Amino acid sequence: MRRLLVSLIVALLLGAASIWVMQSDSGYILLSFNNTTIEMTIWVGILLYLAVTALGAWLLLLFKWLSDAGGLRQWWVLRRSKQHGNKTAQGLILFADHDWKQASEMLLSGAGRSSMPDVNLLFAARAAAENNQIDQARILLEQLKVSHPKAKALADKTLAEMLILNEQLEEAVQLLQPIAARKPGDRGVLRLLSDTYYLMGDWSSLQKLLHDLNYYKAINPSNMKALEQDVYSNLLSNFTPNPDFTLQEKKDQAGDLWELIPKRLRNDAELICGYFDALQQVNDTDRVQLLMVKTINKHWHPELVERFGQLETSAPEKQLLAAEKWLLDHPEDAVLLVALGSICCQLRFWGKARDYFSVALRLQPNAATYLRLADVFAEMGDQAESNLMYRQGLRVSVGVQAK
Numbered sequence: 001m002r003r004l005l006v007s008l009i010v011a012l013l014l015g016a017a018s019i020w021v022m023q024s025d026s027g028y029i030l031l032s033f034n035n036t037t038i039e040m041t042i043w044v045g046i047l048l049y050l051a052v053t054a055l056g057a058w059l060l061l062l063f064k065w066l067s068d069a070g071g072l073r074q075w076w077v078l079r080r081s082k083q084h085g086n087k088t089a090q091g092l093i094l095f096a097d098h099d100w101k102q103a104s105e106m107l108l109s110g111a112g113r114s115s116m117p118d119v120n121l122l123f124a125a126r127a128a129a130e131n132n133q134i135d136q137a138r139i140l141l142e143q144l145k146v147s148h149p150k151a152k153a154l155a156d157k158t159l160a161e162m163l164i165l166n167e168q169l170e171e172a173v174q175l176l177q178p179i180a181a182r183k184p185g186d187r188g189v190l191r192l193l194s195d196t197y198y199l200m201g202d203w204s205s206l207q208k209l210l211h212d213l214n215y216y217k218a219i220n221p222s223n224m225k226a227l228e229q230d231v232y233s234n235l236l237s238n239f240t241p242n243p244d245f246t247l248q249e250k251k252d253q254a255g256d257l258w259e260l261i262p263k264r265l266r267n268d269a270e271l272i273c274g275y276f277d278a279l280q281q282v283n284d285t286d287r288v289q290l291l292m293v294k295t296i297n298k299h300w301h302p303e304l305v306e307r308f309g310q311l312e313t314s315a316p317e318k319q320l321l322a323a324e325k326w327l328l329d330h331p332e333d334a335v336l337l338v339a340l341g342s343i344c345c346q347l348r349f350w351g352k353a354r355d356y357f358s359v360a361l362r363l364q365p366n367a368a369t370y371l372r373l374a375d376v377f378a379e380m381g382d383q384a385e386s387n388l389m390y391r392q393g394l395r396v397s398v399g400v401q402a403k
Contacts (some may be wrong), residue, residue, distance in 0.1 A: 001017045022035040030040055038275070046109075065225075070262055079373075082372075086109065087106050087107075087109050087366035088106075088119070088120055090106050091103050091104075091105075091106035091109075091120070091123065091124070091154045092107070092123065092228055093107055094127075095107070095123050095126070095127055098130070099129040099252075100127040100128070100131035101127075101131055103123070103127040104124045104127035104128045104131065104133075104136075105123070107120045107121075107123050107124040107127065108121075108124050108140075109119065117147065118144055118147070118148045121140050121141070121143055121144040121147075121361065122141075122144060122154070122155075122158060123194065124139040124140050125140035125144070125155075125159075125162075126139045126162075128140060129162040129165070129166075132167060134163075134213045135164060137159070137162055139157075139204075140156060140288065141155040141159050144206075146196070153179050153182075153183065153186075156175045156176075156179060157175075157176070157179065157188060157189060157192065159175060160172040160175045160176050160192055160196075160349075161192065162198055163175070164195060164199070165197075166190065168351050169199055169200050170194050170200075172192070172196050172212060173193070173196055173197075173200075174218070176189055176192055176193050176196065177193070177379060180193060180212075183331070184212060184216075185216050187216055187217070187218040190209065190212055190213050190216060190218040191213075192216050193209060194209060194213055194218070194219070194227070197209065198230075200271050201234070203234045203235045203238065204235070206231050207231050207232070207235060207260065210227070210228060212232065213227070224247075228262070228265060229265065229270065229271070232260070232261045232265065232271055232274075233270055233271060233274055235257060235260070236257065236271065236274030236275055236277070236278050237274055237277070239254065239257060239274075239277075239281065240277040240281075241253055241254065241281055241282050247282065247283065250281075250282040251279075251282045253284050254275075254278045254279055254281070254284065255287075257275075257278065258275050258278075266295075266352060267295055267298065267299055269295075269301040269303045269304050270303075272291065272292065272295055272301075272304055273303060273304065273307055273390065275291070276288045276292070276307055284314050285312060285313045285314075286310065286315070287310045289308075289311055289313045289315075289316075289318070289319060292304055292307070292308050292311070293308075293322050296308065296326065300330070305323075305333075305335050305336050305339050306335050306338070306339060307324075307325070308323065308339055309323070309338060309339025309340070309342035309343055310339075310342060312346065316343055316346045316347050317347065319343050319346075320340070320343045320344065320347065323336065323339055323340050323343060324340065327340065332362035332363055334360045334363040337356045337357070337359050337360035337363070338356070338357065338360045338369055338372070340352075340356040341353045341354075341356035341357040341360065341372060341373075342372070344356060345372070345375075345376065348379075350376055350380045351380075353372075354373065354376050354380070357369055357373040357376060358373065359370055361373065365396055366396060367396045367397035368391070368393075369391030370389050370392045370396060371390065371393045373389045374386045374387075374389035374393065377389060
């Protein structure tokens with residue numbers, strides 16, 4: 001504080017002294033050039049001289065900085081970089097806004113001086129694809145691979161995604177399979193391959209991919225379980241025995257398909273029904289009977305019980321014994337009663353069939369069971385009761401309550 005006060009007093013004294021000197025003897029300067037004469041006091045001349053000198057020094061320093069190779073170039077580069085950075089940012093905003101045409105153009109315009117040109121090319125390609133310009137997208141991704149060789153896998157994955165969206169599935173697989181071979185743990189590639197095989201209905205290839213999808217956790221557990229069931233269900237429903245095989249070889253072919261299914265899924269009713277259909281194609285219903293009895297004993301599946309009643313095996317007596325054991329625990333299960341009635345029809349036990357169908361109808365009236373019971377009465381020679389059951393079935397089928 002004291003130093004500031006002293007400095008202020010000194011400045012005031014020097015200023016007062018300068019004014020006194022200037023007033024006591026201002027002197028003058030006379031400048032003459034051709035017919036022009038300029039006259040000023042010496043002090044104004046001194047101040048003008050100092051001002052011109054200071055301005056010259058500042059201009060000299062500015063020129064030196066601009067002439068410096070780093071200075072001028074750096075200023076220019078920073079300015080251009082900022083402009084291109086703005087274009088990249090604007091392009092990404094347009095991309096987010098789904099303005100594909102403008103986004104692609106803006107990103108390409110900013111790619112030349114962008115600090116991340118690969119990002120510009122990648123998003124410009126995506127925008128072009130979204131704008132149905134697949135050929136343009138291909139060209140941009142090829143440029144990306146040339147300028148950034150390490151981005152080849154990324155470019156191929158991106159192109160594969162575009163091809164999948166455009167239903168060019170075979171080409172997508174050709175791009176993805178080599179990447180999967182080089183990088184087996186790439187979860188993105190595994191998911192893309194899974195989606196592609198699924199859309200193609202290539203259940204065999206997808207089944208081979210299931211291990212890696214599960215091992216590398218490419219899909220969350222709940223979706224993984226649903227995918228496995230879809231794959232094996234479709235493999236079973238699309239099963240066609242080789243026509244050149246012997247009957248035993250065809251049975252083995254169906255058995256081998258079942259063995260592909262993990263044990264934890266073999267209690268699934270839908271898959272067992274699919275296996276039932278496959279075994280029927282090769283006339284191996286005895287094997288499916290054993291499988292159904294084993295499964296139903298562990299877990300009650302109404303769908304399997306219904307199928308069990310439709311099964312025609314070489315030993316229907318064993319079927320009847322197994323189903324009657326289930327009746328002890330499920331005495332009012334209409335599906336089981338209908339299945340029992342159906343097995344009794346195979347054995348021509350018309351009286352028992354009539355009883356089982358009649359109880360089932362009291363529990364759950366439906367047209368199909370009325371028709372089965374009508375057939376039973378016809379086999380028993382009671383045509384009047386058969387006709388009544390047909391009429392009752394017709395009434396139920398059109399939504400009228402049976403009498």
